[in-house]
Amino acid sequence: MNAPALNQEVSQEGAGAQPLVRAHDLARTFDVSPPWLNRMLEGKPRQLLHAVDGVSFEIEQGTTLALVGESGCGKSTVARLLVGLYQPTRGSFAFDGQDAHAAFQGPQARAMRRRIQMIFQDPYASLNPRWLVEDIIAEPLREHGILSDKAQTRERVGQLLESVGLAAADMAKYPHQFSGGQRQRISIARALASEPQFLVCDEPTSALDVSVQAQVLNIMKDLQRARGLTYLFISHNLAVVRHVSDQVGVMYLGRLVELADKRALFGSPRHPYTRMLLDAIPKMHDTGRARTPVQGEVPNPLNPPPGCAFNPRCPFANDRCRSERPQLLGTGGARVACHAVQEGRI
Amino acid sequence: MKHTLARWYDSDVAHSFRSTPTAMAAALIALVCVFCSLFAGWVAPHNPFDLASLNLGDARLPPAWSADGSATYLLGTDDQGRDILSALIYGARISLVVGLASVALSVVLGVALGLLAGFRGGWVDALLMRLCDVMLSFPAILIALLIAGVGRAVFPNAPESLAFGVLILSIALSGWVQYARTVRGSTLVERGKEYVQAARVTGVSPLRIMRRHVLPNVLGPVMVLATIQVATAIITEATLSFLGVGAPPTSPSLGTLIRVGNDYLFSGEWWITVFPGVMLVLIALSVNLLGDWLRDALNPRLR
Amino acid sequence: MSLLEVENLVVEFPTRRGTLRALDDVSFAIAPGEILGVVGESGAGKSLTGASIIGLLEPPGRVASGQIRLEGQRIDNLPHEQLRHIRGRKIGAIFQDPLTSLNPLYTVGRQLVETIRTHLPVSAAEARARAIALLQDTGIPAPEQRIDHYPHQFSGGMRQRVVIALALAAEPQLIVADEPTTALDVSIQAQIIQLLKNICTSRGAAVMLITHDMGVIAETCDRVAVMYAGRVAEIGPVHEVINQPAHPYTAGLMACIPDMDAERERLAQIDGAMPRLNAIPQGCAFNPRCPQVFERCRVQRPGLLPAGATQAACWLHDAARQEAA
Numbered sequence: 001m002n003a004p005a006l007n008q009e010v011s012q013e014g015a016g017a018q019p020l021v022r023a024h025d026l027a028r029t030f031d032v033s034p035p036w037l038n039r040m041l042e043g044k045p046r047q048l049l050h051a052v053d054g055v056s057f058e059i060e061q062g063t064t065l066a067l068v069g070e071s072g073c074g075k076s077t078v079a080r081l082l083v084g085l086y087q088p089t090r091g092s093f094a095f096d097g098q099d100a101h102a103a104f105q106g107p108q109a110r111a112m113r114r115r116i117q118m119i120f121q122d123p124y125a126s127l128n129p130r131w132l133v134e135d136i137i138a139e140p141l142r143e144h145g146i147l148s149d150k151a152q153t154r155e156r157v158g159q160l161l162e163s164v165g166l167a168a169a170d171m172a173k174y175p176h177q178f179s180g181g182q183r184q185r186i187s188i189a190r191a192l193a194s195e196p197q198f199l200v201c202d203e204p205t206s207a208l209d210v211s212v213q214a215q216v217l218n219i220m221k222d223l224q225r226a227r228g229l230t231y232l233f234i235s236h237n238l239a240v241v242r243h244v245s246d247q248v249g250v251m252y253l254g255r256l257v258e259l260a261d262k263r264a265l266f267g268s269p270r271h272p273y274t275r276m277l278l279d280a281i282p283k284m285h286d287t288g289r290a291r292t293p294v295q296g297e298v299p300n301p302l303n304p305p306p307g308c309a310f311n312p313r314c315p316f317a318n319d320r321c322r323s324e325r326p327q328l329l330g331t332g333g334a335r336v337a338c339h340a341v342q343e344g345r346i
Numbered sequence: 347m348k349h350t351l352a353r354w355y356d357s358d359v360a361h362s363f364r365s366t367p368t369a370m371a372a373a374l375i376a377l378v379c380v381f382c383s384l385f386a387g388w389v390a391p392h393n394p395f396d397l398a399s400l401n402l403g404d405a406r407l408p409p410a411w412s413a414d415g416s417a418t419y420l421l422g423t424d425d426q427g428r429d430i431l432s433a434l435i436y437g438a439r440i441s442l443v444v445g446l447a448s449v450a451l452s453v454v455l456g457v458a459l460g461l462l463a464g465f466r467g468g469w470v471d472a473l474l475m476r477l478c479d480v481m482l483s484f485p486a487i488l489i490a491l492l493i494a495g496v497g498r499a500v501f502p503n504a505p506e507s508l509a510f511g512v513l514i515l516s517i518a519l520s521g522w523v524q525y526a527r528t529v530r531g532s533t534l535v536e537r538g539k540e541y542v543q544a545a546r547v548t549g550v551s552p553l554r555i556m557r558r559h560v561l562p563n564v565l566g567p568v569m570v571l572a573t574i575q576v577a578t579a580i581i582t583e584a585t586l587s588f589l590g591v592g593a594p595p596t597s598p599s600l601g602t603l604i605r606v607g608n609d610y611l612f613s614g615e616w617w618i619t620v621f622p623g624v625m626l627v628l629i630a631l632s633v634n635l636l637g638d639w640l641r642d643a644l645n646p647r648l649r
Numbered sequence: 650m651s652l653l654e655v656e657n658l659v660v661e662f663p664t665r666r667g668t669l670r671a672l673d674d675v676s677f678a679i680a681p682g683e684i685l686g687v688v689g690e691s692g693a694g695k696s697l698t699g700a701s702i703i704g705l706l707e708p709p710g711r712v713a714s715g716q717i718r719l720e721g722q723r724i725d726n727l728p729h730e731q732l733r734h735i736r737g738r739k740i741g742a743i744f745q746d747p748l749t750s751l752n753p754l755y756t757v758g759r760q761l762v763e764t765i766r767t768h769l770p771v772s773a774a775e776a777r778a779r780a781i782a783l784l785q786d787t788g789i790p791a792p793e794q795r796i797d798h799y800p801h802q803f804s805g806g807m808r809q810r811v812v813i814a815l816a817l818a819a820e821p822q823l824i825v826a827d828e829p830t831t832a833l834d835v836s837i838q839a840q841i842i843q844l845l846k847n848i849c850t851s852r853g854a855a856v857m858l859i860t861h862d863m864g865v866i867a868e869t870c871d872r873v874a875v876m877y878a879g880r881v882a883e884i885g886p887v888h889e890v891i892n893q894p895a896h897p898y899t900a901g902l903m904a905c906i907p908d909m910d911a912e913r914e915r916l917a918q919i920d921g922a923m924p925r926l927n928a929i930p931q932g933c934a935f936n937p938r939c940p941q942v943f944e945r946c947r948v949q950r951p952g953l954l955p956a957g958a959t960q961a962a963c964w965l966h967d968a969a970r971q972e973a974a
């Protein structure tokens with residue numbers, strides 16, 4: 001629809017030259033210690049939560065990387081690290097060759113924020129209930145100085161609404177007059193207003209009904225094709241992930257345990273956790289099969305097990321697993337962080 | 347415009363108002379008081395502050411319906427020949443003006459500090475909340491008394507406007523804490539919401555986020571508190587005036603009138619104290635009832 | 650004889666803008682020991698159906714007409730005292746959020762014993778023994794120690810097991826489970842639904858499983874009822890409804906669920922949205938969105954008609970029309 005005149009920074013050599021997004025050993029630790037006074041009086045130690053503990057991946061332009069995992073795995077924290085809501089405690093993230101976090105701090109912050117946008121999970125909390133839809137979508141336009149004329153802004157807002165399947169007249173309404181799926185589309189329209197190249201989507205359809213989810217996912221795919229967008233898609237729903245992603249990363253307690261192309265991951269999952277996850281999910285068809293019973297629950301992230309984080313629940317754990325943390329190794333298409341796989345035991 | 351008005355009229359809040367007789371009665375009384383205060387010059391039969399028009403011979407006359415009463419002075423006169431009814435109307439004006447002004451100042455101060463504390467967090471939040479704790483440990487009336495008393499000591503012959511300024515300031519400073527706390531709590535909730543995060547991702551400055559995104563969403567409980575606080579402020583002002591550190595004697599408020607009349611209570615001239623007292627109760631009660639109704643109307647769970 | 654019979658249930662919410670019909674002529678039955686799934690999207694009325702059966706409908710909502718019968722006896726019009734005896738003894742309930750389903754101030758054992766002793770004439774010691782046995786059956790390790798723990802000392806999945814134990818404590822014949830696995834992690838979901846299935850069949854309790862997750866339904870239930878806009882659109886054996894849906898809404902729903910085992914370029918979608926309660930179309934509620942709509946659908950509302958192995962509220966399956974065609 002709009003010529004990519006504003007995206008001059010995109011490398012002209014084509015998508016294969018350099019990944020648009022490259023994260024290297026990203027980590028984020030939160031200090032969740034009790035207040036200083038309590039620590040003094042009760043002798044409690046400092047407590048650190050390693051929400052993300054060394055995550056590395058690349059995303060090519062125009063493709064989608066999906067991050068899956070259960071609660072406490074750190075995928076939402078990764079999303080927030082990539083949009084600059086958190087600073088990493090370790091590691092770096094390069095966007096189109098530039099160090100993104102340095103850019104977020106410096107005078108280039110605004111330009112960088114234009115190119116990276118986010119869509120949130122809760123359609124009810126992600127739109128300001130007191131603002132008109134027009135103002136919500138126009139805010140990035142005004143903030144980045146893309147358009148200053150009121151009539152032009154209004155016209156662009158109308159175009160954005162239409163591109164997500166709503167009517168231009170909807171801009172005169174308040175968020176509470178829309179359903180969950182429609183609100184999520186408004187969020188998408190807002191994210192697209194600054195013509196970003198990279199969209200981080202934090203569980204955008206988890207709060208939506210199945211039929212509405214189908215509509216929103218279809219729109220997102222259409223937009224990706226039409227505008228060459230790159231997505232990081234966070235979800236806990238593996239079926240949705242199968243539908244939208246090109247590459248899938250499985251996270252567990254802040255670490256990436258497997259990172260592979262979609263077909264490789266779903267066709268032949270290698271990490272024991274991935275296999276367990278794929279097996280455990282209730283399916284509509286093929287219900288009568290035998291399953292390996294699942295052991296245990298996700299441990300407390302404040303106190304991760306030593307060595308490989310999955311070792312208490314893993315049927316293949318040996319002493320090395322209990323003491324040494326595995327690295328994410330393998331060829332580009334399929335990487336696994338598992339001693340058993342690397343040793344050829346499974 | 348007409349469409350907006352029609353939408354307001356049909357809204358849940360307006361419907362709740364129309365179906366709560368207490369609220370409508372309270373609003374009516376409050377409106378009458380406000381009207382009388384605004385147009386005191388035309389409404390009041392006499393001007394009690396015009397010393398030239400006072401007639402000492404008419405002092406301490408009982409209300410019109412008693413034996414010695416006179417129709418000119420409907421509710422009787424005080425020790426200086428001032429018509430009680432007129433004094434009530436002018437006094438109500440002072441009470442309402444001081445009440446509204448001090449609450450307005452309280453709200454501005456409390457909301458600003460609450461927003462700052464909630465949004466910044468960390469040591470700013472801790473410092474401001476400890477300040478609130480300290481202020482809450484003093485009874486409001488003592489704080490107001492302290493500031494008013496100090497004001498009087500510093501400016502012994504203050505002109506009337508300064509005296510009122512100090513009075514409004516003292517009441518405002520005794521009541522801002524509850525707004526700060528409420529707004530801080532609401533700000534903490536709103537700050538975690540995704541529309542604020544979306545604004546941060548877009549690159550909107552924190553000040554702008556506080557002002558344009560968070561502020562409209564935290565004002566709801568503040569409105570309710572402010573309405574009820576007006577009644578408290580009016581009574582605080584009356585108390586201060588009763589104690590002699592409030593409104594100057596040249597423009598007496600309801601509290602001053604009550605104090606003046608107190609001396610004559612046991613000699614049988616009850617009307618000098620009782621009527622200002624009744625007026626005070628009426629104003630405070632109607633504002634309080636309005637505030638109660640507003641709180642229930644805005645509570646989403648009760649709808 | 651059916652354990653639970655819901656007949657022509659109508660639930661209304663009077664508001665100042667008119668009365669809203671949240672459930673409109675809902676009928677189904679549950680046989681003893683059967684697991685019936687009630688599936689639908691938000692606003693379809695599935696949670697309300699469960700709430701009406703347990704008698705936890707929040708005012709101003711009320712049962713306007715219709716009957717709910719448990720073992721042949723009407724329970725929708727019972728006075729409060731009698732309903733209290735039925736709840737817990739004959740009907741158990743499991744809700745979505747295990748954190749708020751348990752009282753944080755009392756130990757798990759105390760809550761279990763209280764429920765047992767309210768409904769069954771047993772001594773305190775025996776009640777405690779039964780409680781320990783229940784915890785054992787629901788898969789909680791070391792139940793003799795954990796019976797004296799507080800809810801916050803359990804993890805999410807463990808808490809939901811305690812809630813299941815609590816629901817089974819008085820040996821009810823029917824369990825109403827409203828989204829029991831939605832708040833849990835995916836790997837725990839599998840454990841919990843397996844537990845629910847096993848424990849209920851072993852004790853002969855019937856289950857009414859309310860959820861929006863078709864995968865859970867497919868794995869657990871014997872029959873399923875699909876709800877749309879406060880009405881039952883289709884009801885029948887679970888594999889027939891999933892694989893050969895007779896109602897266009899069910900077909901659309903199955904088609905738009907992404908499948909983990911297959912890849913599709915584009916998900917099928919149902920255009921439009923479920924109508925709001927104050928704007929339900931005349932005739933069949935699904936007619937504005939139905940790809941196979943014809944004139945009769947817009948005028949007359951269909952009842953549940955037999956359609957192969959299932960029953961569907963759709964004029965496509967009208968026998969007379971089929972004969973004529």
